[in-house]
Amino acid sequence: MKTLNLCWLAVLLIPIIAFSQIPCKNAGIILQLKPGEMPAPTIRHFQAKWPSAHFTLKKTLSERFHAYLLDYDCVNNQAFDLDLLRNEPSVISASWNELVEFRRDSVPNDTLFSSQWNLEKIRLPEVWSLVQGGHTPSGKEIVVAVIDNGFDLLHPDLQANFWRNPNEVFDGQDNDGNDLPDDVFGWNFHDNSPLFPLTSSHGTGVCGVIGAQGNNVTGITGVNWQVKILPMHFQETAEIIPAFEYVLNMRERYNVSGGTDGAFVVVTNGSFGLKEPVDCSTQPIWGMLYDTLGAVGVLSVAATRNDNYNIDETGDMPSSCPSEYLITVTASDSTDQKLAGVAFGKKTIDLAAPGSAIPTTDLNGRFRFGFEGHPLLARMWQEPLH
Numbered sequence: 079m080k081t082l083n084l085c086w087l088a089v090l091l092i093p094i095i096a097f098s099q100i101p102c103k104n105a106g107i108i109l110q111l112k113p114g115e116m117p118a119p120t121i122r123h124f125q126a127k128w129p130s131a132h133f134t135l136k137k138t139l140s141e142r143f144h145a146y147l148l149d150y151d152c153v154n155n156q157a158f159d160l161d162l163l164r165n166e167p168s169v170i171s172a173s174w175n176e177l178v179e180f181r182r183d184s185v186p187n188d189t190l191f192s193s194q195w196n197l198e199k200i201r202l203p204e205v206w207s208l209v210q211g212g213h214t215p216s217g218k219e220i221v222v223a224v225i226d227n228g229f230d231l232l233h234p235d236l237q238a239n240f241w242r243n244p245n246e247v248f249d250g251q252d253n254d255g256n257d258l259p260d261d262v263f264g265w266n267f268h269d270n271s272p273l274f275p276l277t278s279s280h281g282t283g284v285c286g287v288i289g290a291q292g293n294n295v296t297g298i299t300g301v302n303w304q305v306k307i308l309p310m311h312f313q314e315t316a317e318i319i320p321a322f323e324y325v326l327n328m329r330e331r332y333n334v335s336g337g338t339d340g341a342f343v344v345v346t347n348g349s350f351g352l353k354e355p356v357d358c359s360t361q362p363i364w365g366m367l368y369d370t371l372g373a374v375g376v377l378s379v380a381a382t383r384n385d386n387y388n389i390d391e392t393g394d395m396p397s398s399c400p401s402e403y404l405i406t407v408t409a410s411d412s413t414d415q416k417l418a419g420v421a422f423g424k425k426t427i428d429l430a431a432p433g434s435a436i437p438t439t440d441l442n443g444r445f446r447f448g449f450e451g452h453p454l455l456a457r458m459w460q461e462p463l464h
């Protein structure tokens with residue numbers, strides 16, 4: 079378990095999992111080059127060395143981290159060995175870019191607070207008697223970055239709690255100079271767009287647990303009655319890199335501007351993982367980013383897998399990652415027992431949180447009763463985490 083001194087911190091724990099392994103691996107290859115190495119000559123070198131693979135640069139994921147997404151002819155190169163790229167002197171790491179699959183169990187249902195057993199279970203009413211979220215004692219607006227898929231920005235019980243970029247407006251221009259025009263609410267990293275498609279209800283459900291507006295005579299309440307949620311829409315592992323860099327940049331801007339720019343992001347929530355039980359080293363940039371974020375003051379919370387595995391032995395991405403800034407979560411029921419179908423691990427898993435029949439928000443302004451099988455918890459800590 080990690081020991082971190084963090085006050086007035088909204089921490090969200092919303093595991094889930096499920097990435098799809100792509101037999102063709104046709105979502106490309108995530109490549110991290112050594113500083114000073116340029117992608118164009120490197121790829122030309124690859125093209126000359128492995129002409130049948132037809133390597134091309136699909137997009138730059140992060141110049142800061144020298145991370146690039148490569149396309150290639152996967153149909154005719156199903157057995158391409160990534161170690162060939164890893165052994166190149168210009169390369170730090172190479173990993174597959176995999177499509178993400180979010181688990182969901184959507185049963186639309188109007189709910190009342192009395193149905194939110196999970197919040198009573200973690201004794202949130204006692205916390206709310208002291209604080210309901212929103213701001214730190216010194217007045218900083220707390221922001222939670224949610225990397226997920228399918229955000230209903232107009233949901234009546236969420237709308238007031240979505241973050242707004244203080245220096246960006248919808249005018250087609252990049253007003254705040256971060257190379258992303260109109261990132262007013264956050265960013266859609268899958269389509270490289272400021273618009274958020276409702277391709278899933280998953281992100282909307284996650285946001286409801288974290289921060290559905292409380293005490294507004296509507297629907298449910300989140301763990302935080304008030305909080306600012308920064309949505310980041312994604313689908314593939316490669317998109318995690320620019321998404322986390324976005325959080326990093328926003329927090330750095332906040333830190334250096336004294337709060338007039340960027341966002342006071344204190345935590346990221348990631349309710350996803352890889353389908354296969356693999357070690358953190360298989361996605362090295364993703365794994366490294368937890369420490370990078372932690373260094374500027376951002377914790378991350380991640381779900382462990384929905385299988386009754388001992389992660390200490392099997393591994394899991396990302397819940398086996400060793401970062402001190404990553405809190406890993408499994409799921410418990412209303413009697414505080416671990417759910418049968420979720421993972422555990424004395425070394426790797428930090429805690430369990432309610433993860434069965436969780437009421438939350440749904441698409442089109444609705445509510446549902448039934449996020450199943452994954453820990454769902456958002457909690458405010460006012461004392462050191464142990």
Ligand SMILES: [Ca+2]
Nearest residue numbers: 252254256258
């Ligand atoms: Ca911008």
Ligand SMILES: [Ca+2]
Nearest residue numbers: 247249251260
């Ligand atoms: Ca703009």
Ligand SMILES: [Ca+2]
Nearest residue numbers: 291296297298
């Ligand atoms: Ca509400």
